[in-house]
Amino acid sequence: MAELFGATVAMAFTSMLIGWIVRKLSSTGVFASRLVGLAIMLFIAPPIYIFASGGPYFQAFFAYSLGALLAGAIFYCLRQKEKDA
Template identity: 60%
Template sequence: MAQLIGASIVMTFTSILIGWIIKKRSDMSIFASRLIGLTVMMFVAPAIYFLTSDTPYFQAFFTYGLGALIAGTIFYFSRSKRQPS
């Protein structure tokens, strides 16, 4: 359970950072840039965790996959809603 909470926190904050960098470099929305950051981290984070510990890659990928799912849910519910004019 602690690994899942840690993976969610790591995925959320690093995706926000990558999304912020993408947002500064392009004309994308903040939500889309965060999702791109989340996608990048979905493949980078398990590989780093696998290389630095004795955990099997599938277990690291599953843990960070659930963390990415939780982070995506956080991004979805925290996005700004535009009012129709």
């Protein structure tokens, strides 16, 4: 449970950082840039975890994919609602 919580926090904050960089370089919105950050981190975070701990790749990928799913749900709930014009 603690590993899942740590993966969620790590995915949320690093994808927000990557999303901020993507948003500065392109014309995407906040929610879309954070999802791009999640997609990037989904394939970067497990190898970093493996090199640090020596665990199996599948376990790291599974934990970080659940973390990305939860972080995406958090981003979805916190997004600003578009107003009807």
